[in-house]
Amino acid sequence: MLSNPPGIEDIFPDQIDRWNFIVDTARDVCRTFNYKEIIIPVLEYTEVFARGLGDETDIVSKEMFTFEDRGGRSLTLRPEGTASVVRAYAGNGDYNRLAASKFFYFGPMFRAERPQKGRLRQFNQFGVEFFGSSHPYYDYEVIAVMDAVSKRIGVGDYELLLNSIGCPECRGNYIRDLENYYRSHVDELCDDCRRRLEKNTLRLLDCKQEGCNALKKNAPVINEYLCETCVTHHSSLKELLTGHGISFKEDPHLVRGLDYYTKTTFEFVTTKLGGQNAFAAGGRYDNLVELFGGKPTPAVGFAAGIERIMLIIQNERIPRRAVDAYIIHSGNATLSRAIELAEILRKNGISADIDPNAKGFKNQFKKADRENAKFSLIIGEEEIEKNSVTLKHMSSGDQQQVEMRDCVEALRKSLNNDTDNEQG
RNA sequence: GUGGGAGUAGCUCAAAGGUAGAGCCCUGGACUGUGGCUCCAGUUGUUGCGGGUUCGAGCCCCGUCUUCCACCCCA
Numbered sequence: 001m002l003s004n005p006p007g008i009e010d011i012f013p014d015q016i017d018r019w020n021f022i023v024d025t026a027r028d029v030c031r032t033f034n035y036k037e038i039i040i041p042v043l044e045y046t047e048v049f050a051r052g053l054g055d056e057t058d059i060v061s062k063e064m065f066t067f068e069d070r071g072g073r074s075l076t077l078r079p080e081g082t083a084s085v086v087r088a089y090a091g092n093g094d095y096n097r098l099a100a101s102k103f104f105y106f107g108p109m110f111r112a113e114r115p116q117k118g119r120l121r122q123f124n125q126f127g128v129e130f131f132g133s134s135h136p137y138y139d140y141e142v143i144a145v146m147d148a149v150s151k152r153i154g155v156g157d158y159e160l161l162l163n164s165i166g167c168p169e170c171r172g173n174y175i176r177d178l179e180n181y182y183r184s185h186v187d188e189l190c191d192d193c194r195r196r197l198e199k200n201t202l203r204l205l206d207c208k209q210e211g212c213n214a215l216k217k218n219a220p221v222i223n224e225y226l227c228e229t230c231v232t233h234h235s236s237l238k239e240l241l242t243g244h245g246i247s248f249k250e251d252p253h254l255v256r257g258l259d260y261y262t263k264t265t266f267e268f269v270t271t272k273l274g275g276q277n278a279f280a281a282g283g284r285y286d287n288l289v290e291l292f293g294g295k296p297t298p299a300v301g302f303a304a305g306i307e308r309i310m311l312i313i314q315n316e317r318i319p320r321r322a323v324d325a326y327i328i329h330s331g332n333a334t335l336s337r338a339i340e341l342a343e344i345l346r347k348n349g350i351s352a353d354i355d356p357n358a359k360g361f362k363n364q365f366k367k368a369d370r371e372n373a374k375f376s377l378i379i380g381e382e383e384i385e386k387n388s389v390t391l392k393h394m395s396s397g398d399q400q401q402v403e404m405r406d407c408v409e410a411l412r413k414s415l416n417n418d419t420d421n422e423q424g
Numbered sequence: 425g426u427g428g429g430a431g432u433a434g435c436u437c438a439a440a441g442g443u444a445g446a447g448c449c450c451u452g453g454a455c456u457g458u459g460g461c462u463c464c465a466g467u468u469g470u471u472g473c474g475g476g477u478u479c480g481a482g483c484c485c486c487g488u489c490u491u492c493c494a495c496c497c498c499a
Contacts (some may be wrong), residue, residue: 001472003490058497062425080499109499114425116493125499192496203497257498267499275494305499330457365459373459380457394459 007113007121015310018318022153022309023106026126029148033141035102035128040084042108046074052083052288054259056199063111077110081127081303082260082285089131090294100132106306117274118308128282129301131289136233139264139284139300140240146268146280146302147246155279155312160246161267163254164234165202166226168262168287174225175201185215205253221252233263260285264300272312279312280304324415326368327354328361330380338379341389341407348408350415352377368394374418375411 004010011019027037046066053060065077078084085103095101106126115121128145130138143160150158165171179201186194190209197204205216226234241248248266256265265283273279282302289297325345329338338354345352353371358364361378368376378390389407392399393414402410 003472006490063497111498113497114495115491119498123499127499206497208495273499276498278499281499303499308499328458361457362455362459365457367459369459376459378457382457390457392458397459399458 005121007115007119009120009122017320018310018313018316019306021318022306022313023126025152026104026106026149026304029145029152030104030128032148033102033145035104035145038085038088038103038105040078040081040088040105040107042078042110043075044078044084044087046076048083048087049076049079051291052086052260053080057258059111059257063113065110065112079111080109080258081105081107081125082129082258082288082301085127085129085301086285086288086292086294086299089129090289090292090297096131096289096294096297098132100130102128102130104128118276118305118311120307123308124306125303126306127301127303129299131297131299134233134286134298136236136240136264139233139237140244140246142282142300142302143241143266144244144246146282146304149304150268150280153309153313154316155268155270155309157272158268158270158279160241160248161251161254161269162238162241162248163222163251163265164226164230164263165222165255165261165265165283166230166263170225170227170230171222171262174220174222177220177225178202178204181219182215188212188215202255203257205255216253223252230263237264256281256283260288260291262286266302268304270312273308276308278305279308320372322372322374323353324350324373325352325375325377325411326364326371326373327352327377327379328358328364328368329354329378330361331359334379334381334384337384341377341379341404344408345411348412350408350411374415377407377411 030037046064049064050060055061059079064079066074069075085105089096089101089103104127106124108122108124110122112121113119126149128142130142147160166174179197182189182193182197182201182204186197188211189197189204190207190212193204193207193209193212196207204212205219207213207216238248238250254265254267261283263284263286266281267278268280269277270279271277280302282300284298284300286298287296289295289299325342327338327342329335335356339356342352342354353373355364355367358367361380365376373394376392376394378392380390383389383401383404386401387404388401389404390399390401391407391410391414400410
């Protein structure tokens with residue numbers, strides 16, 4: 001038996017209603033904020049990520065699926081979406097000449113990590129990116145999109161963590177002092193943190209080891225280093241969030257794994273994901289478009305993990321999409337009438353299924369039941385003689401015989417009634 | 425990449441180194457034109473794969489694959 005590569009999974013139909021519920025909700029929320037869907041490629045030149053995310057980041061240095069094409073150019077399966085959207089935006093005059101552009105996307109991402117709960121090698125993200133203004137309203141807006149998605153999906157008990165990591169200027173001062181502070185305590189650090197000290201000082205604040213955690217208390221805090229512009233931006237954002245009913249928790253230790261962030265960073269976190277806690281994360285990246293060769297364009301966005309949200313709501317009941325009509329026949333002439341009926345129903349937008357091999361009504365009713373069919377339609381010898389069809393409402397068991405030509409109308413009416421009742 | 429646990433029927437799980445089992449599911453029957461409930465019967469299988477130890481391995485050993493958990497990191 002062949003198997004999947006590790007961390008690369010199939011999603012079978014029994015999970016699809018849940019999946020679509022998440023995706024449809026996200027898409028609909030984006031629509032209400034006037035974000036436009038963009039489809040970006042899965043493969044990019046490696047340079048897009050190396051330059052965009054930073055050579056020294058973990059993702060680029062050890063987690064990418066990279067290979068050469070036949071011409072010897074290095075290609076990489078995208079590990080995230082933002083770099084691609086920025087690449088696309090920067091290179092497309094139809095959009096980058098506009099005062100503002102608003103995009104969202106869905107799609108699979110690839111990272112060569114060791115799989116565990118909530119962490120796959122191929123996973124799907126839903127992401128939102130805004131280009132064209134440094135106004136804190138847009139930081140608020142993308143956060144509001146994710147907050148609305150979370151609420152509508154029913155992600156319970158989540159928290160929004162918020163921080164500002166400043167602009168390159170004020171952050172530079174901060175990192176220098178942070179580095180000095182930790183350097184003076186280097187013998188108290190764990191091995192990982194000594195490495196972080198050389199590679200990515202900000203990540204020292206993430207360590208969960210006891211010794212390093214203790215050092216955190218007296219470490220310099222980013223807030224005190226932010227320049228006036230960054231401070232103003234951050235407090236405006238906080239006012240907007242508070243003023244519009246989005247609660248958040250300030251976390252001065254919240255840093256992101258990618259180099260491109262400036263000012264705002266945020267994470268939506270929950271305790272339901274095992275060792276992982278974030279199901280969406282993002283921030284502002286005011287310098288990335290320029291880095292990709294575009295004109296300087298402030299931008300802000302986030303990405304959410306669809307599989308992680310699937311895990312969070314795995315015990316919630318999601319309405320199951322079921323076939324409208326299961327057609328039951330008794331072979332021969334009744335089968336060909338049954339097939340005709342299926343065709344008529346389908347052309348009228350009513351979903352219909354049929355099993356040509358089925359023998360016996362009992363057998364077919366069982367299948368209808370298993371398919372969760374709303375109606376069973378019987379076409380047997382008796383119905384053929386009368387040119388009629390018997391409709392059986394499966395949940396109530398009610399049954400009526402109607403003229404063949406009235407079948408579509410009768411079904412349509414009953415299906416609408418059911419929908420109204422469900423909604424009411 | 426590091427460290428630990430696990431892998432037996434479609435699923436959830438049993439089986440002191442000595443003949444592979446239960447529940448659910450599935451198939452059929454009781455009920456030949458009526459599903460869900462009940463009862464009865466039946467198939468559940470290369471014990472992940474490959475080696476080794478042993479008279480004998482689902483069980484012990486080695487390797488490998490997959491999976492889970494944690495670390496690293498991240499959605």
